[in-house]
Amino acid sequence: MTDSYLYIIVALMPLSAAMLVFQTNPYHALIIRGVLGAMSALIYAVLGAADVALTEALVGTMLAITLYAVAVRSSMVMRLGILKDYLSDHIKEKDQQKDQPTPEPVLEPAPAEETVASSAQPPPPFETLLSDLRTVFRRHHMRIELYAYADSEALQQALMDRDVHAICLPTAALQEAVSAQGDRESLYRKPDWQSEPAPYQTITRLRRLYDIMNAELASSSTTLTLTAVGRSAPTSVSHAIPVSVQPLEEQP
Amino acid sequence: MTLVLIAMILALLIPMCEAWKDEDIWQTMLAFASIATKTSVMILVVSVLRDDWMIGVVGVIILSVGNAALMLLAHVIKRLSEA
Known part of the structure; x- marks a missing residue:
């Protein structure tokens, strides 16, 4: 225990731990967790605890990182619902390898001529x-x-059933849906797109997502709406239009 | 031999600095690979230095397992960057 290099080696662990704590990107933090695991295994082995070092390397580095990576990957995601016509071939290719937990998969390859012939062409x-x-x-x-x-x-x-976090749909489609509902139309505050229509309407049910988009989204092609989704069971929602929509404010 | 180990520790600080400052995640992965291999080799050096076979076996296992964990993590991150 009197070897001088031991002090330097042991000092490496708080160094890497501080790197881990001050890292803000979760994926970088995962990798630095691996660095911390490797460093700890080195210290444990040098101090004579071979079994602890082996456990740290097997569980702490390998298993924990992999599980955390899967957890971070599946949680740091915003599910955005869109209309099928708006899914261009480019986006389909990019989303080809994703797992699809919801009943309506993205990957139904719509024939090209059907997309062309559909009445609502995406702006x-x-x-x-x-x-x-x-x-x-x-x-x-x-x-x-x-x-x-x-x-x-x-x-x-889908937004009401909490299948997606936000939906993005053209303003014209929303207008049709609202007018089809008739009496519920009055529940919407008339947004600004009556006078100057933005081509898209983005509706989210999560306040944090709304705050992020409202503060940072510079695009003028969408209006933002925060809707309140009730706590009731999703299957009991029988209407397609959210009754309790309360548009707080729209981004011009 | 102590000087050899101290030189290895100094070499270990280089990828740690790289992992700290770099924004690209693949650079960080490279730094992680470098650190994992360097620490395993240091365990092996210490085991040879002390003539301790128990630590040596642990070093060999960590050396091989570190690469497996790296491959798993790289696969997850690759799927992530494709999305």
Whole structure:
């Protein structure tokens, strides 16, 4: 225990622990957790605790990192519901390898001519809006997963059922859905798109996501809405339009 | 032999500095690979120095397991960057 190098080696562990604590990116923090595990295994082995070193290397470095990586990857994600027509081939290719837990998978390969022949052609800035959203959420170390739904009613039902965190749909489709509901139309505050329509309407049910998008999303192609989803059982929601929509404010 | 170990510790500080400051996650992974291998080799050096076979076996196991953990983590991160 009187070897001088032991002091230097032992000092490496608080160094790497401080690196881990002060790291903000969760994926970098995972890797530095591996560094800390390697460092701890070195110290334990040098101090004579071979069994502890082996356990640290096997469990602390290998198993914990892998489990944490899976956990971080599956939790730091925003599920965005969109209409199926708006899923261009480019996005389909990018999402090809994703697992799809919800009943409406993205990956149904719609025939190209059907997309062309569909009446509602996506306005051009959707890709721009999507890339803006990805940029904003990448700053918060989050990813965006896309889920395609057939029509706007299914989209809003998915939001009510908490299948997705936010939905993005064209303003025209939302107007149709609202006017189809008739008496519930009065529950919406008339947003600004009556006078100057933004091509898309993004509705989220989570206040944190709304705050992030409201503060940082510079795109003018969407209006933002925060909707309140009740705590009741999702299966009891029978209407496709959220009754308790309370648009707080819209971004111009 | 102590000087050899101290030189190895100094070499260990280089990838730690890289893991601290670098923004690219693959650079951090490279630094992690470097650190994992260096620490295992240091365990082996200490075991040879002390003529302790128990520590030597642990060093060999850690040397091999570190690469497996690295491959698993790299696979998860690769899936992540594709998304």
